[in-house]
Amino acid sequence: MPELRDLYQEVILEHSRAPRNYKALPAANHKAEGYNPLCGDRFTVYLEMDGDAIRDVSFEGAGCAISKASASMMTQSVKGKSLAEAQHIFEKFHEMVTGHSHEHEAELGKLAVFSGVSEFPMRVKCATLAWHTLQAALEGKQEKISTE
Amino acid sequence: MSAATAVPVRKTASDYDVEKIRADFPILRRKVHGHELVYLDNAATSQKPQSVIDAIVRYYEGENANIHRGVHYLSQIATEEFEAGRKTVQRFVNAADASEIVFTRGTTEAINLVAQTWGRAHVGAGDEVLITAMEHHSNIVPWQMLCEEKGARLRVVPMNDAGELLLDEYERLLGPKTRIVGLAHVSNALGTINPVNRMIAAAHARGIPVLVDGAQAAPHIAVDVQDLDCDFYALSGHKMYGPTGIGVLYGKAALLDAMPPYQGGGDMISSVTFEKTTYNKLPHKFEAGTPDMAGVAGLKAAIEYMNGVGVAKIAAHEHDLLEYATEVVGGLPGVRPIGTAREKASVLSFVLEDVHPHDIGTILDQEGIAVRTGHHCAQPVMERFCIPATVRASFAMYNTREEVDALARGLRKVREVFA
Numbered sequence: 001m002p003e004l005r006d007l008y009q010e011v012i013l014e015h016s017r018a019p020r021n022y023k024a025l026p027a028a029n030h031k032a033e034g035y036n037p038l039c040g041d042r043f044t045v046y047l048e049m050d051g052d053a054i055r056d057v058s059f060e061g062a063g064c065a066i067s068k069a070s071a072s073m074m075t076q077s078v079k080g081k082s083l084a085e086a087q088h089i090f091e092k093f094h095e096m097v098t099g100h101s102h103e104h105e106a107e108l109g110k111l112a113v114f115s116g117v118s119e120f121p122m123r124v125k126c127a128t129l130a131w132h133t134l135q136a137a138l139e140g141k142q143e144k145i146s147t148e
Numbered sequence: 149m150s151a152a153t154a155v156p157v158r159k160t161a162s163d164y165d166v167e168k169i170r171a172d173f174p175i176l177r178r179k180v181h182g183h184e185l186v187y188l189d190n191a192a193t194s195q196k197p198q199s200v201i202d203a204i205v206r207y208y209e210g211e212n213a214n215i216h217r218g219v220h221y222l223s224q225i226a227t228e229e230f231e232a233g234r235k236t237v238q239r240f241v242n243a244a245d246a247s248e249i250v251f252t253r254g255t256t257e258a259i260n261l262v263a264q265t266w267g268r269a270h271v272g273a274g275d276e277v278l279i280t281a282m283e284h285h286s287n288i289v290p291w292q293m294l295c296e297e298k299g300a301r302l303r304v305v306p307m308n309d310a311g312e313l314l315l316d317e318y319e320r321l322l323g324p325k326t327r328i329v330g331l332a333h334v335s336n337a338l339g340t341i342n343p344v345n346r347m348i349a350a351a352h353a354r355g356i357p358v359l360v361d362g363a364q365a366a367p368h369i370a371v372d373v374q375d376l377d378c379d380f381y382a383l384s385g386h387k388m389y390g391p392t393g394i395g396v397l398y399g400k401a402a403l404l405d406a407m408p409p410y411q412g413g414g415d416m417i418s419s420v421t422f423e424k425t426t427y428n429k430l431p432h433k434f435e436a437g438t439p440d441m442a443g444v445a446g447l448k449a450a451i452e453y454m455n456g457v458g459v460a461k462i463a464a465h466e467h468d469l470l471e472y473a474t475e476v477v478g479g480l481p482g483v484r485p486i487g488t489a490r491e492k493a494s495v496l497s498f499v500l501e502d503v504h505p506h507d508i509g510t511i512l513d514q515e516g517i518a519v520r521t522g523h524h525c526a527q528p529v530m531e532r533f534c535i536p537a538t539v540r541a542s543f544a545m546y547n548t549r550e551e552v553d554a555l556a557r558g559l560r561k562v563r564e565v566f567a
Contacts (some may be wrong), residue, residue, distance in 0.1 A: 040536030
């Protein structure tokens with residue numbers, strides 16, 4: 001049986017209470033809006049790209065503890081990374097939270113706290129909303145992305 | 149001291165045996181995550197008593213044949229059962245005639261039927277369709293589609309902070325361009341019981357017909373379409389202990405008669421040539437194709453079950469539960485009820501300070517408690533209250549005060565996790 005504490009780990013709760021990089025980014029040259037119509041979660045992800053490198057990243061919006069903490073920790077993990085590196089992290093993260101593979105947890109570092117999400121399939125979209133939004137921002141998509 | 153004892157105990161009717169009722173609903177015996185199931189998501193769909201499940205099985209085991217067609221024995225039995233179901237619905241909503249009862253897939257299809265037939269025939273460019281701020285998406289989008297097609301305008305009756313419609317505004321919005329009013333009898337997101345009698349009378353005084361969305365009313369309060377004098381009334385079987393996939397459109401015979409058909413096909417015709425088709429009489433004109441005969445058998449059994457318990461007794465029991473829940477849950481620290489109308493049925497919608505409804509839903513689920521979290525297909529209602537979502541506990545005839553206590557315990561656990 002899945003345990004609540006596997007989902008709501010202390011690190012996750014702490015990030016949801018005090019999200020990092022939670023602001024608009026005046027120097028942003030990419031941004032995208034993400035929306036989960038099922039629960040009303042809504043985030044904007046801002047990116048300042050320098051060529052292929054993510055020089056700075058931030059987010060704003062409202063959502064549940066999982067989606068907010070995930071957005072917060074995402075900004076920390078991709079800041080300073082290249083586009084290809086950020087996409088690689090998302091792939092591994094996605095495999096982990098959907099329960100397809102837990103073998104990259106070490107590689108994911110702090111993001112491994114989200115491994116418990118795989119026991120709660122209804123919450124996968126919460127954990128991945130910010131990431132999908134980041135991807136849309138990286139690809140320069142202008143339209144609002146939706147998890148539905 | 150527990151919350152249960154902190155509140156003065158008011159008893160429901162002493163002859164209301166909730167344990168006996170619970171024993172009739174097999175799903176209530178199952179466990180969820182190792183806990184007794186506490187099912188408080190009845191506004192989404194209700195559970196089914198054994199008699200409904202048995203009626204569906206009995207239909208397929210002993211009566212299945214296509215209706216209104218064959219001369220053989222089973223076709224005759226199936227037709228009789230189907231038309232008996234129609235009469236049961238007629239009596240349940242007190243329609244003047246069984247031909248005013250049209251079977252649909254549910255409330256959504258019933259409203260779409262009216263928008264696409266009556267609506268397309270009567271709503272034109274510059275006309276107005278009037279709905280309210282608390283409608284479910286199913287009583288917004290069909291009218292929006294119609295207005296877009298016709299160049300008509302969708303107008304909305306506002307509500308106050310308690311979730312009550314502003315009746316003065318309503319009267320003002322009923323104008324010379326208003327062609328039809330679409331109105332929820334009971335709000336699914338807030339639980340408000342709207343003063344439909346008065347609102348229908350106001351529309352009729354100006355010659356405007358009214359469609360009532362009764363999806364959330366039919367399971368909880370006695371419906372009398374003749375007393376309401378509504379022109380159309382829509383309901384869903386699955387929200388009133390019946391199966392999914394079957395619903396009802398009631399329409400006044402004169403209106404239904406004058407309306408063009410909805411879908412074309414078998415059963416809705418009286419004769420077909422390649423030059424011309426003559427449509428069947430009511431209600432068959434609106435029932436193209438083979439209908440959900442097992443669904444009607446199940447819906448009939450559901451209504452018989454409700455009648456057996458007594459609709460007034462169900463309403464009294466649920467009213468007691470709602471009052472109890474409003475005190476016990478509404479009194480918890482940080483809880484803010486959304487929808488505090490004086491007249492309410494079955495629904496306790498709320499938000500909890502600093503915790504998103506989605507997180508609450510997951511934590512309650514781990515305790516075996518099923519509530520709905522989200523916008524409840526009423527996004528404009530959420531916008532009106534400036535919230536993304538609510539937690540909604542909604543009650544049915546089989547719920548108990550102990551289950552309300554379990555919900556309150558679950559919410560305390562939420563506070564612990566997020567402390």
